[in-house]
Amino acid sequence: MEAKTHIALVTIPVFSHQVSLLEFAKRLNHLYKNSFQVTCIIPTISDSPSISSKHYFDDLPSNIQCIFLPPINFEDLRSESLVLESQVQIAVTRSMPLVCETLRSISSSSNVVALIVDSFVHEAHEFAKELNILSYIYFPCSAMVLSMCLYSSKLDETITCEYKDHPQPIEIPGCMSVQGTDLPDSLQNRSSLAYKLFLHRSQQLRQADGIIINSFHEMESKALKAISLISPKNLYGTTFDVYPVGPIIQTRPNIKKHACECWLDNQQPKSVLYISFGSGGTLSQDQINELALGLELSNHKFLWVNVRPPNNKATASYLSNEEMDPLHFLPLGFLQRTKGQGFVMCGWAPQVEVLKHKAIGAFLTHCGWNSILESIVHGVPMIAWPLFAEQRSNAALVTNGLKIAMRTKYNSKGIVVKEEVANIIKGIMEGLESGEIRRRMKELQKFANCAIMENGSSMKTFSLLALKWKSLSRPIED
Structure with a gap:
């Protein structure tokens, strides 16, 4: 037998x-x-x-x-x-x-x-x-x-020298060259x-x-x-x-529709920016404020999930057992002012179902590899906002290599300010560059599904x- x-x-x-x-x-x-x-x-x-x-x-x-x-x-x-x-x-x-x-x-x-x-x-x-x-x-x-x-x-x-101080991009076999600052966290010291x-x-x-x-x-x-x-x-x-x-991505049986999916059902096709920093990402209080105000300033619809309490360490939620209401840390009046514009939640969302929803126009992501592959499989262009581990390398790949994403820029204090947030959202949702990004993403989506x-x-x-x-x-x- x-x-x-x-x-x-x-x-x-x-x-x-x-x-x-x-x-x-x-x-x-x-x-x-x-x-x-x-x-x-x-x-x-x-x-x-x-x-x-x-x-x-x-x-x-x-x-x-x-x-x-x-x-x-x-x-x-x-x-x-x-x-x-x-x-x-x-x-x-x-x-x-x-x-x-x-x-x-x-x-x-x-x-x-x-x-x-x-x-x-x-x-x-x-x-x-x-x-x-x-x-x-x-x-x-x-x-x-x-x-x-x-x-x-x-x-x-x-x-x-330290890789971050290397004056030239660093050559990686078979790959595009990358700045030393875009090598994984473990290589930065x-x-x-x-x-x-x-x-x-x-x-x-x-x-x-x-x-x-x-x-x-x-x-x-x-x-x-x-x-x-x-x-x-x-x-x-x-x-x-x-x-x-x-690409191997998460699959789950069809279960009861999540509240955020019901909200998406009432939105226009490709009109919503999906925002998630993954299962471990956290932002500082200043960065939370700038992101929220930038979303409001953009005038675009948004779905922001996995909102967490502020922490200056990007990976803090992996090790934290603190139980606080993350919504208390959003700017005063933000939820009221954006009631018709956005949907904000602090808990888990069915990401694959969200990304394949017709209302989603782009994905603001921490550039975890799972999230990148899920975005590619469903043909959703990205805003790259890397936080830790190898995510900056992934961000370099999708922006400079594959050219299927736009990448956020930081000020001298390491913050993505609200004006930058609003501009990059407008760029990915309506700008001239977004058309080429969407075309390349659709082509890569076909290759991914064929594979x-x-x-x-x-x-x-x-x-x-x-x-x-x-x-x-x-x-x-x-």
Whole structure:
């Protein structure tokens, strides 16, 4: 009798990373129904997931099982001196004994053939070797960022100053050049722990049998080619395979229509600007004021979701348990003055459903990779407002590389003032440049949808992986 092919996943305590990896598993399940069993091991930093994430996990198919590990002792990591990536890396490292124990338990009773881990879980490759199974990195970011990671040791050797002080744009193999200030947060201070952890994590990418990346050939062909060159003179000194399987975006069953969708139903086509800074982004009080007043000044309709209390640290909401009404921090009278113009909410919104709504004309985004791919799949042009991690690199890609977005400009105090907010909204919603941006976005949308169709580039990659894993399955002995 044929056994289900069992795949083990290990993710990190960041919901956007969990979603991307689990959506990969859902697509595998959809393409090869009843052929795969998936177990996802999830380190945690709190006792219970948020309401929106709980709904997501409850809706997973029956053959995708999630094992939530006991919460990690994380209190001593809540330090202003550590960027988010460092905090996540240290937290995940502390969970490795439990990850190993769980993997051994799963493998002792089932037909596990491959281990797929988030790029922050590089230590788990040793467990795959111990269990004699294939191991893969799941990279939930762009090929441009992957190329940065793989080339980081070379950059470290050839550039002597801080990258942000480098006088020329920095060359990344297969990619457009970027300013040093647009490299990920972890590369902004070369004497920091974050920098050392980034270099180490990037070097460990080579331990994997392959890297599965949430991108697609038609969007990042040059970067993917540079990464996957197999020759003795390969820039990275490695011969691993790279598997682009994107765009993978969040999918959910149709549920009761959200209040913001009902509001959108009453708006004109392409008339509304959607604003979201993702599951972790926060703004300072001054920036909240300027954004709100800029929205009002623009005279354009807007839907602003996930409004949070102010914090000067852009990633504060990932670690904060404070319960305050975020709407109290909006400018006095703003909600009353914009009652007919906008819809503001502090909670979760069904982003994919919002982006595909006919009323949405543009998306003001923090440039998380999931949000960018969701915008591309639904053909929505963007305003790039990056906050942390690799988001400035993503912003550079969508504005200067793909040219499907406009990017906000900061004043000398690091604030996007209300006049800039209003002007860029008018630019993306009605300006001459917006026509070209929309045309390019529509073209990229077609490529994205083709990639995930039958015989599309990403679907061929899925089939290659699936057939390889199924060939390793052992029959169940009677």
